[in-house]
Amino acid sequence: MMLWRCLAGTVLGLPLCIFVLAAVAVALPGPWRAAIVVMLLPFFPAWVGVIAASANTRSVRSTCGWLLLANAAAAALLWAVRHGAN
Secondary structure (H helix, E strand, C coil): CHHHHHHHHHHHHHHHHHHHHHHHHHHCCCCHHHHHHHCCCCHHHHHHHHHHHHHCCCCHHHHHHHHHHHHHHHHHHHHHHHHHHC
16 A cells, blocks of 8 residues: 555645744744745755655554654644744
């Protein structure tokens, strides 16, 4: 069922990459709007890396589990960086 693992990596990897790269853009010095354009460069390689990593897991359940946990951690990181900067 590699198709389902890759599909889970595609669907859940998108917000994961957005959260992580947005947290990096907010954490960088200067205006975050200028940094977000630079963060578009590593976005697609990071997303493909998440998809490839999800294809190497044992089951769809474990793929969805670690991606959901990573999404929750990345969202918390973005929230902490964003509210800590103000």
